[in-house]
Amino acid sequence: MAPSDPEPKAATSISAYEAVTRGVVVRVSPNYVAEQSDPAKNRYVFAYTVDIENRGVLTVQLLTRHWIVTDGHGRAEEIKGDGVVGHQPTLRPGEGFRYTSGCPLTTPTGSMRGDFGMTVQGGETFNARIPQFSLHSPDAARRPN
Secondary structure (H helix, E strand, O other): OOOOOOEEEOOOOOOOEEEEEOOEEEEEEEEEOHHHOEHHHOEEEEEEEEEEEEOOOOOEEEEEEEEEEEEOOOOEEEEEEEOEOOEOOEEOOOOEEEEEEEEEEOOOEEEEEEEEEEEEOOOOEEEEEEEEEEEEOOOOOOOOO
16 A cells, blocks of 8 residues: 655544654554455555644654564564655654554554654664554454453
8 A cells, every 4th residue: 555645744543553752652543445355355454643732831843663463373574664655754742743554464463663763953873662563454353462
């Protein structure tokens, strides 16, 4: 699934999945994408929207991403790279950034978690935690991953 265009914004949506690290709020809202999935072929596609909001007092920049994607059988895959959807957004206090991306799985359930590598004015770096979130197709038995 191709990521959508990012939207600079002040993040205000509410999600069941949220983490705060040094004033950087990361919220994730996952959805099953039925039109791109084919359960008969063990293909389950999930989209997730990420809101990143700087509630701190210093300007921060997102430099890297690190994801751990785990399928319903417990198999994990790590994904690392620069930025998100081709961007390395800089967020002043009170600013936010939203993007949507996707993840195909071979199982009807799974989970994702990770962190964003951030830098603060002056060069200090830290990892902003991405909360673990569950991926469930509508036909899957609901259980936490």
